[in-house]
Amino acid sequence: MxxxxxxxxxxxxxxxxxxxxxxxxxxxxxxxxxxxxxxxxxxxxxxxxxxxxxxxxxxxxxxxxxxxxxxxxxxxxxxxxxxxxxxxxxxxxxxxxxxxxxxxxxxxxxxxxxxxxxxxxxxxxxxxxxxxxxxxxxxxxxxxxxxxxxxxxxxxxxxxxxxxxxxxxxxxxxxxxxxxxxxxxxxxxxxxxxxxxxxxxxxGKSGHTLRIGKEAFYRQLEMSLDQAYDYTAHVMAENMQANDAREGISAFLDKRAPDWQHR
Missing domain, CATH: 3.90.226.10 (2-enoyl-CoA Hydratase; Chain A, domain 1)
Structure with a gap:
């Protein structure tokens, strides 16, 4: 644009x-x-x-x-x-x-x-x-x-x-x-x-992962320590279900570059 x-x-x-x-x-x-x-x-x-x-x-x-x-x-x-x-x-x-x-x-x-x-x-x-x-x-x-x-x-x-x-x-x-x-x-x-x-x-990173991470970073800043850990544990568990997390981990284990789908 x-x-x-x-x-x-x-x-x-x-x-x-x-x-x-x-x-x-x-x-x-x-x-x-x-x-x-x-x-x-x-x-x-x-x-x-x-x-x-x-x-x-x-x-x-x-x-x-x-x-x-x-x-x-x-x-x-x-x-x-x-x-x-x-x-x-x-x-x-x-x-x-x-x-x-x-x-x-x-x-x-x-x-x-x-x-x-x-x-x-x-x-x-x-x-x-x-x-x-x-x-x-x-x-x-x-x-x-x-x-x-x-x-x-x-x-x-x-x-x-x-x-x-x-x-x-x-x-x-x-x-x-x-x-x-x-x-x-x-x-x-x-x-x-x-x-x-x-x-x-x-x-060069997954756009989906960047979005999740940026949002979580700013949200957890305003929480108490226990709230922040509880919130980010849920964020990471949800993140693990994403296509790019599955691809990224597989690529790391296979020793190859990930093919991001940004989702």
Missing amino acids: TEATDAPVRVHTEHGIATITLNQPAQRNSLSMAMLESLSGVLTDLGRDGGTRVVVLAAAGKVFCAGHDLREMHEQIDSHDFQLKLFQQCSKVMQQIVNLPKPVIARVSGVATAAGCQLVASCDLAVAERGARFATPGVNIGLFCSTPMVALSRNISRKHALEMLLTGELISAERAEQIGLINRAVASEALDETVYGMAATIA
Whole structure:
């Protein structure tokens, strides 16, 4: 599937890997209502696309995402309804990423701030060039990054999350890797190789198994230890009945490559 080149979001799919590109570099790829609605539609379509195994979230230009469009927000500053709809739409998109039945990898080049940092934190995996920077700077303009806090606090420790939220300061890609906001910080020339190498490795697995695993991962996080083990025991027993589990185990025992049917 491919979007028009002037759309807020572009999509290109190849070898089971769909790349979503935020496509408004002149606006620093800000999450305006139009951008969020476009991104939501694309995620819905990819969720239904049986040919897509992995999604890469990238951005055009020198800024990955500068967060919400402050100019748009300021123009509607007296409209509580607009502000609520904007933040609800953003929250919907972040949850779509988490609930998408395929892994999502953030490919970060440049700066990711506020809701842009939230976007990175919401992805399952993230790789950034070493020159990338991250921040939740809302506190600097009197607007605490409360919704970005949800994704941030579920990815890094409380003290690291609160340091970012309370200071509003930029952190380096190396620091983001240290605290677990991203998986890897790499040289800019190695960014695509790393991202798409990771995506290709994942895309080579059973799509059915990936869907089961991603859903189970996020569900068990919110459970107590005994509930999590009970839930995942049922998940694994059910998974064992799947065609791809039977094929994968047979292939391992036969010392051959599995022939995934993605079911």
